[in-house]
Amino acid sequence: MKIAIFPGSFKPPHLGHIQMIEELITSPSPFSDIYIFISYKPRPLEPKMYMFSQLPLSDMFELLLPYDTNIKRGLTKKDYINEYDRLVDEGKIPVFNVKQSIQIWKIYEKYLQKKYKKELINTKLHIQISYAPSPILSVYQLVNRLIKKEIPSNDIYLVKSKKNSSNSRFDYLKKKYPKIHTKIVTSKNPDIHSTLLRKSILDKNYKDFISYLPKDLSPTDKKKIWYITQHPLTTIHSSK
16 A cells, blocks of 8 residues: 655646646556645735735735725734735635635546546545645644554655755654655646746636646636636635
């Protein structure tokens, strides 16, 4: 039994993510389970608002001003973050949320099941929302549950993308369970980034958006995914 665990934001999930999952599916030594943990935190469509809570106070003010002309300069970081959250909750700042990500992943899951029917006979995909402050915490919780079920730690593979290969997100687990593996997966399109997709959603640029989807995805599914991006469902969130 081999288990792969792949956490991320996936807002939205794109061709690069699918290629990385395909690498896991077609591994010479198959995985019995592949877990995909999706961060609960939404992502703003406006690229300048990415990582809002880490921006300088002056930038926070300037970015919020078009959405709330009554906002005051010189507020605290906490005040600006609370205002950002309020504007998102009221739908005034457009974001891509976890419910949209799940909807798109479900389309991708059917696509993968059809494309890799033979490979997935003995492999189960688990697409789950991480309700923890970080999806890495959900990974920690799952690993601890697996170990308690007496699954050997050397059968567990923590998945990172190549661009995050130097990221220390799994260091705690590696220290706790030295035999656990870290698996680096790659995308054939390393220049694809979710920020670019969110910008195409904001600009309502369908032609640009679908260029970041799997080419052999059906036209109907591409249109479904586009519809999902343009019709966000309400979700609770926090930028903290």
